[in-house]
Amino acid sequence: MIFAVLIPLIIACFIPLLSKLKEKIHTGIFVLFVPLSIFLYFVQFLGRDFNPIRHTYNWIPSLGINFDFYLDGLSLLFALLISGIGALVVLYSIFYLSKQERLGSFYVYLLMFMTAMLGVVLSDNIFVLYTFWELTSISSFLLIGYWHFKERSRYGALKSMLITIFGGLSMFGGFILLWVVTGTTSIQEMINQVDVILDSSYLPLILGFILLGAFTKSAQFPFHIWLPDAMEAPTPVSAYLHSATMVKAGLFLIARFSSIFSGSEWFFIVVSLVGIITLCWGSYMAVRQTDLKAILAFSTISQLGMIMAMLGFGTTAAVFAAIFHILNHATFKGSLFMVAGIIDHETGTRDIRKLGGLITFLPITATLALFGTFSMAAVPLPFLNGFYSKELFFDATLHLDSTTFLAQAIPYLAVFGSIFTFVYSMYFFFGVFTGPKQLDKLPKKPHEAPIGMLLSPIVLVAGVILIGLFPNIVNAPFLLHAAQAVNPEVEFHKVAFWHGFNTPLKMSLIVIAIGIILFVTRKKWSKVYTILPGKLSLNKVYDQIVEKLDVISGAITRSYMTGSLKNYMSIILATTLIVSFVFMFITNGFTLEYDYLADVTILEVSVVIIMIIAAVATIFTNHNIAAILVLGVVGYGVAILFVVYRAPDIALTQFVIETVTVALFLLCFYHLPKLRKSTDSAGTKMTNLFISVGFGALMTMVAISAHSSNWFESISDYFVETSYKLGGGHNIVNVILVDMRGLDTLFEIAVLGIAALAIIGLIKLKKDKGAQ
């Protein structure tokens, strides 16, 4: 099975070679065999007595990340959709995309997506699933941005990536939590531990994280906004990724985890509510669109919402209806996207306001569209599959397991959403194919599409009709297994056209009756869109977020990245100061012991007083020389202290350093700018004073405490003992420097050497440049 998943990716690696031949043979012809053979591979599993199959291939077993492919009814349904629709889409694309396009890239992305999507639906391992999940987002990003010279494509690609990867990362968070809670990375094993998950205090978090992933991917309200912009992708891609397969990954995820989460009341509430809102909002908004693909995009959003709602219901009837509709939606929506592509291809526009009366020019396309739209509208005819699943949906809304207010409201909302579904379906068909011809507005003279381009939608429409006429041929060998994978309690029920004059049928009739009225009078009530959504726009929210992200981050960063060293230092010092003091306080760190103190003589006191005066004086001097001389006093004071403490060699070093520093300064004094009087405000000065005094206090207190915590023998005694014995020298400092810690000395010398080289480089390279 790993072969079936990875073969598109492997073939993708060879595409760049094949696309060299594209002048002679369209690259798509080679590619076509890939989904076709995968489809045939999966078809063999169809049948009444199908049992789940598992194949494991190790990847990172030590982290529990393995290719655990698990083929049950649900994954089989998706695998067949992915490969089947995939084959049709590739076939369609051969005629849709001319050889002048960058076919190589197109098919590489498409094959990459195929592998990714198959991986998502077949992986039992959460992290492998996540890997493929992100890969679908990435390939979708590349396909939306395929015509990246268009501004809208770049916009749409970025938008879809940000939203879907946001969801992906959230799902990833949920998966990690599930892993932490259950200790396993296999979904099937998690299902065995339902109680552990449901009892976990992390449950709301897990649920929230995973649902966010599903909702963003399946374009649920309010994350649906990326899908209409994804329509910038070439139409075969829209038909494939953004209608039939990728956007259903979220549904798949919910279906997969519903046997775990359906035990939680929140799962029902959130998923049903989001689904039903999406259904209504999507269909309501679809009527307003003028671009054919935009109508279909909102229609897809709405249909996904409907399936999502059914998965949320969780009852056996609802689950079966959801599965059934996943299949039906793929057939009619896939064909409609291809129809939209044909219209675009043959007339040069997708703007429904410019189209009309095309039935005489594109009779076959019109026929295909007729079946597609009427099936979508769920017109009660025995050869339209859309009607069956819609009936089941209505039925499911009436038999919910819940008595909450939401459950009461759902049937009404379902009808409301379906009315608009009916309206936009009619709008799509009649707007394009009937009415006045406006040939002068079309960029091209319309004519029927070549047979190759019609082939794929014909197959899909044949599916619509076939499933419509004989709904039970896909039922037992196929849908039932899928539904049982979601909810094991689903039992076999014959799907029939006529159930008597029951409530669902009445609901359908209400939908059609009001739908017709609304469709006919749509010009009169279209003003309603100026009220809702009116100026409210989720797109604007997204745009604002992205734009504000740049603006605000700029403002924040500029506010502290002032470029002023003084600011930087005060923040660094203040932070160190405050945090260290807090830590000293809570750990009770300050200690003061008088035991280890030497006597203080008058000499030391006076030296220290002089040093303090000198240090303070540096702040108030306005003259370079005065400042450096006063600073020198501090240095010499330290040296005197070294003398007092009987460290003549260190004192000598200190004297030399001070002298050299002052001398060096005097040498370059001429070139230095004059000290300016500080222009800081009193407040800044106070802060600076506070920080510097505070830092001094901190250092002093730590030093006192460190000196007072004399708990251990120092290793220096060893140096005293061994200096002569092992080191051969009476001067311990020398032995330490050149022998005991010779490595330190070696590299301190290196530091001096580097400094010298740096100075040479600094001076000479500048000179060279000056010469040029």
Add this chain to the structure above:
Amino acid sequence: MSNLAVLPIILPLVSAITLIFFNSKVNISRKLTQIFSVISLLVSCYIVWKVFTDGTIILETGAWVAPYGIILVMDSLASLLILTTNLVATVCAFYAPHAGLEKKESYYFYPFFFFLITGVSGAFITGDLFNLFVFFEVLLMASYGLIVLGGGKVQLRESLKYLLINLFSSMLFVTAIAFLYAVVGTVNMAQIGERVQEVEQQGILTTIGILLFFVFATKAALFPLYYWLPKSYIVPNPVISALFGALLTKVGIYSILRVFSLIFVYKLELTHELFIWVAGLSMVFGIIGALSTNNIKLIIAYNIIPAIGFILLGIGTFTIDGISGSIYYLIHDMIIKSVLFLLVGVIVYVAGTSDLRKMGGLIHYYPVLGWLLFISAFVLAGIPPFSGFIGKLLLLKGAFASGHIAIVIIGLLTSLLILYSIMKIFIYGFWGDKQMLGNLEKKSTKGLIAPVAFLLTFSVLLGVGAEFVYPHIDSIAAYILDPQIYIDSVLKE
């Protein structure tokens, strides 16, 4: 005891000194640099193999026994970091001749390069706190040399800030060592660990630890101490940026990992809780910085900060998953940061600008460059199956398992924004009409792409081939969490 442990310090030191003499002969310098770096790389491979088969290599320098002399401790963690360092250095050595360094190459660029490696390697290996300070000085001085090389006004101004802030932290470092020595009477890290344990990190010790944390945090560029980083890292040329971005900050975070797993581990609820806060703030402010600019070099430079935040997060949670995540992420980030700096170097070179608003359509001329950047974006954001993913998975698991929910959410959002910040370069720089290129000439990227692609394969391998790496990292984490092993291996008698 084996002299093997000193080789990663001595080889680059000798290389640096040799190269001083070939300073004016650029061609010989280039070839020698490449030869030396490959030798170092091979030696470090051998060392890793040796350490992983025979265990930690201890070298008591000058035969002065522990804890009195300077001890070099080549353990599994140090050896892996040495290997990564040399890998990055080798790639830089092959990239540098084509990087348009011009005159800089004959002003001790290559000696500084090797001095930098010396300092970094030394910091990884040493088991002596004062010696660590010395190696910090070596690598800082080399970095000062590199950063001022051929400096214009802007470069000198930024270098000065870099230099002064680092000078301050060095002063604080040596002061903190003195405080610590006053309390525990030793500078040998194993013995410090032992003694701090003995008194249960009481009294002033935690405060001294915090002072050390701030020293390392300044070098590691953690919030709010990273001011020196963004501007000073983008001024020099891409090779220098890559070395800085990949190595310098990592030495800082490595030191935090060492010191706060070996020495100061007895007040976890205080110190390590602080780290988690700092980690979160670093992520947030770092990524905000990356989003605030259209300068593509700055975007990469700011991205250093959240990465360090992620590494610190693992140290903060202090679980086995957290620590292995930190180590994985550390190695991953050393590689990917140099890849990104080098890539952006090429982009700036071919586009003639580092301003994203003036770019567009580069993919028409430079498809390979574009796709390398594309993959790097996903590597950096921790999208599977690349190296960042494994690290992030472990880090977030560690954070969840220790009950830190908020930080995980911050981490996930940061990942998204990291991806966005790099993807912006791809979308606005590479995508677009051919006309956007204007009258830009197609430039040769010969010799620039191959080293970067080579390095990037390691990011991919570290992710896809995690099974060959992760178990080792896991055992290193277990070793890190048990300081007694380190202490015993150094103070064995």
